Amino acid sequence: MTRRVKQRYLALKIESVESFEDEDIKDAVWNAVTQLFGEYGASQVGLFLVQCDRQRKVAVLRCSHKALEMVHASIVSVTKIGDKPVAMRVLRVSGTLRALKRKLEDDSLV
């Protein structure tokens, strides 16, 4: 019997004067993971873009809880999307999407 894989949900703030498509954000994080940890590392993170609020520039990503540190380091290492400068930082991390949304509401970020 295989064990259920625990997940972590990360809310991230995208700081840029430009606005980006969901695909661009996903690709930027994937590229950062691949650059820092290689293809072997990237195969372990189980990254998934859950949602993206373009107006507030907040995105929610899901990853394997074992790869949380790797994903966090990769997210903050993003400095560009295409040629446009960008800063990404992790606002909150949670084990469930519901708890993450509650935390963001408490911080009045959503």
Add this chain to the structure above:
Amino acid sequence: MTKFVDLHLCAPFRNVEQLRKMVTKSFELGYRSVGIPLPPNVELDEVEHLRKICSEAGIDFVCRVDIIPGNTNELLANLRRLRRKFEVASVLCTSKSVARQAAKDRRVDVLSFPVVKQRNRFFDRAEAELASESSSSLEIDMASLLSLEGFLRIRLISSLRREVAIAKSFRVAVVISSGAANDYLLRGPHDYSALAMLFDMDSSLAFKALSEVPWGIVERNRLKLGPDFVAPGLRVVRRRDP
């Protein structure tokens, strides 16, 4: 509550708008104290103006000088001239002799090394032993880690991993600073702690390098620069009424 300090915010201090923006951003990210490097010939009223901008943003300003000496004589001359003017003195070690002299001089708070020229990173075991005796700290600028790409970044991470391991074994304090010259390179303390795992620094040590260690340097030097300081461990408690 942990007091996070960014000891190396490279904000352009004559560009008031950009400076205000970066200082406000630092406050939003959770820092309560920032060190801004100033030129050695900075005027006192410019420093006061900076202090005012920072206090308006709710942040404590730390006056810092980055010394880049060509040789040891230049280093000693600069330290003699500048040490009492600035709260934090950092030395960028561009040669081995300068690195050794800076590591054994108690007036140097922070040792930093060139980012791109890996051969000029002189933080080895001998350097660490000297730094440990004189309580100097090793500074890691995270902006370089963010802005470099490809092979240069691989080499930098590898050097940092080696240096952090040496610092740990010789009990040399490590300071993590942003080194950011624009707000796109600024990150929060938790983000830097996550990045520090790239060079095998665990989160407790990373948080120390972002809070306790830099704040310890600032407090120690403020005490030394204060009017009551006589010598290490000795200060004026009360003065006789004239």
